[in-house]
Amino acid sequence: MFFYNAQFWRFVIVGVINTSNYYVLFLFLHNIVHFHYMAAHIISFIISMVGSFYLNSYFTYKTKPTLKKFLQFPLTYLVNISVSSGAIYIFVVLLKINESISPILASVLAIPFTFIISKIILTKETN
Template identity: 80%
Template structure:
C-alpha cells in the first residue's frame, strides 16, 4: 500500500508545507488584496504549485527537476484543483462554512489524488 512508504510520508510533509504556503497566500489575496475567495484560491494555488514541484522533486522523489517535468507537473494538479475548487464551492456555498477555513478542508481531500498523479509524472512509475 502506497500510504505505508517513506516516499508517501515525505509527500505528506511537502503537502503540509505547501498547504501552509498556499494558505498564507490565500489569506493575503482574499483579505488584504482583496480578491474574491475563488480568485484568491486559484492565484494562490498556481503560485504554491511551483514550490511544490521543487519540493517534491528534491525531497519526496529525490529526482533532478527538469524543464520537461516542470511543464508536465501542472497536469498533476488538474485533479487537485478540480477536487479542491469543487470542495470549496460546496463548503462555502452549500454548507455555509467560513471561506477562510474551507480551503484547508478541501486541501486534505485532494492529497491522495495528487500523490498518485505526481508520482506517475515525476517518476514515470
C-alpha cells in the same frame, strides 16, 4: 499501502509546507488585498504549485527537475484544483462554511490523487 511508504511521508511533509504557503498567501490575498475567495484560491494554488514541483522533485522523489517534468507537473494538479475548487464551492455556497476555512478542508480531499499522479510524472524516466 501508503502508510508504510517513505515517499508518501515525504510527500505529506512537502504537502504540509506547500499547504501552509498556499493558505498564508490565500489569506493575504482574500483578507488583506480583498480578492474574491475563488480568485485568491486560484492565484495561491498556482504559485504554490511551482514550489511543490521543486520540493517534490528534490525531497519526495529525489529526482532531477527537468523542463519536461515541470511542464507536465500541472497535470498532477488538474484533478487537485478540480476537486478542491468544487469542494470550496460546495463548502462556501451550499454548506455555508467560512470562506477562510474551506480551502484547508478542500485540500485534504485532493491529497491521495495528487500523490499518485505526481509520483507517476516525477519518477518517470525522461528520454
